[in-house]
Amino acid sequence: MVELVLRGIFSAFFVASVLRISTPLILPALGGLVSELAGATNIALEGIMLTSAFTGVVISAYTKSVFLGVLAGILSGILIAALLAYFHLYLQTDLFLAGIALNIMATGGTIFLLYVLTGDKGNSSTLASGAVPNVTIPMIHDMPVLGTIVSGHNIFVYLGVLLTWLTSVMLYRTPFGVHLRAVGENPVAAESLGINVRLMRLYAILISGALASLGGLNLSMAYLTLFQREMTAGRGFIALAAVFLGGRTPWGTFIAAVLFGFFDALSNQLGSLKVPSMWVQMIPYVATIVALVVYALRKRAIYLERARKFQERHLAELQARGARPHETG
Amino acid sequence: MKILRIPAVREFLRILLAVVAALLLGFIITLLVSEDPIGAYKAFLTGPLSKFNRFGDWLEESITLIFVGLAVAVAFKSKQFSLGAEGQLLLGALVSGAIALFVPLPGILRIPVALLAAAAVGFIYGWIPGYLKAHLNANEIVSTLMLNTIALKLYDYFLIFHIKPPNAGYNASDFFPKAGVLPSFVPPFMGEIYTRFSQQTNVTIMLYIMIAAFIAAYYMMFRTPFGYELRMIGANIKFANYGGINTKRTIILVFAISGIFGGLAGAHLAMGIHTKLIMNISLGMGFEGIVVATLARNNPLFVPLAGLAYGYLRAGADVMERASDVSREMVLVIQAIIILLVTAEGLLPVIQQRVAARRSANGQNAAALEGGENG
Numbered sequence: 058m059v060e061l062v063l064r065g066i067f068s069a070f071f072v073a074s075v076l077r078i079s080t081p082l083i084l085p086a087l088g089g090l091v092s093e094l095a096g097a098t099n100i101a102l103e104g105i106m107l108t109s110a111f112t113g114v115v116i117s118a119y120t121k122s123v124f125l126g127v128l129a130g131i132l133s134g135i136l137i138a139a140l141l142a143y144f145h146l147y148l149q150t151d152l153f154l155a156g157i158a159l160n161i162m163a164t165g166g167t168i169f170l171l172y173v174l175t176g177d178k179g180n181s182s183t184l185a186s187g188a189v190p191n192v193t194i195p196m197i198h199d200m201p202v203l204g205t206i207v208s209g210h211n212i213f214v215y216l217g218v219l220l221t222w223l224t225s226v227m228l229y230r231t232p233f234g235v236h237l238r239a240v241g242e243n244p245v246a247a248e249s250l251g252i253n254v255r256l257m258r259l260y261a262i263l264i265s266g267a268l269a270s271l272g273g274l275n276l277s278m279a280y281l282t283l284f285q286r287e288m289t290a291g292r293g294f295i296a297l298a299a300v301f302l303g304g305r306t307p308w309g310t311f312i313a314a315v316l317f318g319f320f321d322a323l324s325n326q327l328g329s330l331k332v333p334s335m336w337v338q339m340i341p342y343v344a345t346i347v348a349l350v351v352y353a354l355r356k357r358a359i360y361l362e363r364a365r366k367f368q369e370r371h372l373a374e375l376q377a378r379g380a381r382p383h384e385t386g
Numbered sequence: 387m388k389i390l391r392i393p394a395v396r397e398f399l400r401i402l403l404a405v406v407a408a409l410l411l412g413f414i415i416t417l418l419v420s421e422d423p424i425g426a427y428k429a430f431l432t433g434p435l436s437k438f439n440r441f442g443d444w445l446e447e448s449i450t451l452i453f454v455g456l457a458v459a460v461a462f463k464s465k466q467f468s469l470g471a472e473g474q475l476l477l478g479a480l481v482s483g484a485i486a487l488f489v490p491l492p493g494i495l496r497i498p499v500a501l502l503a504a505a506a507v508g509f510i511y512g513w514i515p516g517y518l519k520a521h522l523n524a525n526e527i528v529s530t531l532m533l534n535t536i537a538l539k540l541y542d543y544f545l546i547f548h549i550k551p552p553n554a555g556y557n558a559s560d561f562f563p564k565a566g567v568l569p570s571f572v573p574p575f576m577g578e579i580y581t582r583f584s585q586q587t588n589v590t591i592m593l594y595i596m597i598a599a600f601i602a603a604y605y606m607m608f609r610t611p612f613g614y615e616l617r618m619i620g621a622n623i624k625f626a627n628y629g630g631i632n633t634k635r636t637i638i639l640v641f642a643i644s645g646i647f648g649g650l651a652g653a654h655l656a657m658g659i660h661t662k663l664i665m666n667i668s669l670g671m672g673f674e675g676i677v678v679a680t681l682a683r684n685n686p687l688f689v690p691l692a693g694l695a696y697g698y699l700r701a702g703a704d705v706m707e708r709a710s711d712v713s714r715e716m717v718l719v720i721q722a723i724i725i726l727l728v729t730a731e732g733l734l735p736v737i738q739q740r741v742a743a744r745r746s747a748n749g750q751n752a753a754a755l756e757g758g759e760n761g
Contacts (some may be wrong), residue, residue, distance in 0.1 A: 098527065149731035153467050153527070157676055157723035165718020171421050172713040292533045301528050317456070325622055335539040341537075342532040349529055351523035 059269065068206035071322060073190075076206070076214055079318030081106075085296035086314045087224050088268030090307060093300050095261030096241035100156025101141050102269045104295025106165030109134035109270030110277035114172065114186040114284040123187035132272020135263055137163065142262040146255050156342040160374055162280040162292070168286045188282040189213065189274070194261040211279035216271060217311075224268075225307035237261055241353045269293065295341075302348040313348075317341045401681060404727035407741035409412040417494025418710055426710035428727060429478075429585025430717075433705025440705060442587025445661055448690075448697030449589070449596050453651035454671050455678030455689040456603050457508075463646040463684040464620040465503045466519065468641055469547065470530035474511045478504035478652025480541050483559065483663040484549060486656070493565035499568065501595070501653050504555030508649020509642045511537065515602050516641025520634040525602070526641075545663055559663040568592055568658045590658040592650075596690070599647060606643070616640055648672070680725050696721070 069248040085102045092099040112133035141159055144150040165350025168362070172178045192207040192215060228234035240257040248254050277284045295317055303309030303314070326335035411431075416423045421467035429436075434444040443698035454471045460466040485500040515533060544556075549559045568590035572579050607613040615636045616628040627633050655667055674696070703717035 064724050086736060098525075100527070144726055144730055150726060150729045153675070154680060154725055156724040156731045158729075160724030161673065161677075161725070165715040168715040169415075169713055169719065171717070178715075209499065254460045291535070298528050298532060301525060333543050335543040339536050339539045345532045346524075346529055349518065349524040349588060350522055353518075353524055357522075 084272035088265035106273030109273035138266020148261035452693035454675030457647035458679035474648025478649030504653035512645020
């Protein structure tokens with residue numbers, strides 16, 4: 058039995074499925090990262106994903122166009138993000154409470170509209186919605202292992218990797234990214250240097266909305282090809298956890314999201330063993346808490362190290378001047 | 387209009403305005419989607435009072451809401467954004483349910499033991515993110531969300547592998563024996579009223595515990611040194627630190643005490659309402675607590691009012707769904723709008739500015755008068 062599971066894990070199909078399961082986490086996690094680095098933790102990722110997943114399905118079903126569905130989905134996600142930004146930045150609503158409110162609104166609103174449109178509260182199976190096509194990479198597709206892993210996924214899987222790279226470039230290699238991080242690091246200092254904090258945060262939240270909505274569309278137009286009530290199932294929150302597990306860097310976030318995907322896929326594989334799936338499913342959550350602790354300890358160690366060095370240098374200077382510490386006067 | 391200058395009155399009016407605006411918006415939505423919008427909205431607004439058992443549903447729901455509302459209010463008052471009520475509730479339900487099922491004590495002992503255990507497990511499960519926040523500065527939103535999922539997995543694991551009857555085809559425990567079910571809040575000697583309440587509703591002695599809990603929470607927050615520290619940390623943690631408050635200890639205790647209420651909410655769901663352990667026993671109750679606490683502006687004194695008001699909306703939505711073509715999820719949209727409107731500090735700046743301007747004008751007049759007298 059164990060051998061069966063091991064063989065399951067070390068197969069190309071398993072790696073491919075990990076990629077597929079991780080993508081709806083990677084995309085919103087990148088969104089969470091961008092707004093987090095700008096100092097505006099986006100709790101509404103979940104609601105944004107849900108809204109875009111729903112809008113994409115409905116619009117693609119009524120226009121018969123996948124492209125329009127995706128476009129409308131992204132716009133709807135940005136709209137929710139804009140609402141969040143408006144309430145937080147312009148009406149001084151607490152960011153956290155506004156995010157929670159928008160999540161609740163998205164949960165209720167999508168089910169409500171689903172019922173209005175289809176007469177069903179569970180899923181949109183009566184709507185003929187579109188699916189994003191899979192990509193077959195010409196040469197690689199026919200190779201034995203690599204083909205299974207790399208080729209034949211839906212567009213979002215490739216977008217996930219590409220956008221991680223782009224986010225990394227944006228955050229660390231462009232003036233915009235530097236300003237954005239400066240606003241998150243120390244808003245007062247950034248303001249004094251002439252950076253418009255509010256505007257930067259607005260951009261960050263909107264970008265975060267666009268990225269999260271891609272995650273939602275991935276769920277309803279590629280991973281599945283219909284909308285289910287509450288289909289995001291907490292992914293927006295897991296994405297936020299991935300940001301912290303990944304040490305608030307793009308590739309760290311990417312790896313953390315893949316880790317969540319890995320354990321998810323693993324718990325499916327373990328169905329054949331007698332290990333209760335809950336224990337496996339728990340691992341990434343425990344790991345995130347451990348990561349929070351490690352991150353905090355490391356930060357403290359760096360701080361202490363700096364303080365120690367400063368003290369040493371200070372003492373050395375005193376000795377050089379011929380004065381002995383603690384024996385003044 | 388002197389009364390308008392009392393901050394509490396203005397706050398209350400503001401919340402009332404937000405609720406009315408949200409209900410109006412809900413009515414507009416109903417107009418758009420329903421064939422009988424008046425009937426639907428009437429069912430929504432009067433539903434909980436239309437039948438005795440619905441009245442009971444409303445009270446039962448409100449008791450749970452008030453407990454999670456207290457859990458959230460205590461934490462939020464000190465600006466600790468703990469979302470852990472969900473996890474504490476699940477573990478509280480699990481532990482109290484297990485005791486109600488398996489511990490062979492008579493009812494008079496079994497119930498207090500189960501309630502105490504639920505409170506204790508909530509305390510411990512709240513302590514964890516508190517410690518992480520206080521000593522390691524770990525983001526409490528993330529840590530409590532993670533702990534919630536861990537609690538959910540623990541709950542499912544124990545329910546499926548240990549608590550449910552071995553050969554049952556469904557994922558639920560047996561019904562609790564009578565010694566493990568909370569008794570009705572009406573004492574048995576009251577005859578007619580007792581039979582009515584105990585047969586048609588599940589309103590239990592948890593009602594009294596809830597009243598005691600909210601008074602205790604209020605007393606703790608506004609009449610004890612600890613409550614002062616808690617509010618001080620919420621107002622300005624740096625200042626609290628300079629003022630010599632042991633902020634770490636206080637923060638940990640805030641999380642843990644908040645957990646007690648979460649655990650008791652779980653006990654109420656398990657031993658009061660369902661009288662057995664089921665899958666998905668909570669369904670986002672922890673987040674509902676945020677609404678209640680927000681409506682009450684994190685003041686335990688107003689949590690029961692907010693819980694009853696919000697419980698009324700939820701119970702009304704259930705009635706509306708059964709009586710009309712409008713689904714109950716509309717109440718979620720109304721709920722979201724209420725939170726947004728109540729918490730939008732910048733929403734009424736014009737009005738507030740005018741009030742402030744008038745007050746300062748009055749103040750100047752008064753000063754001028756005093757000056758005149760002196761001169």
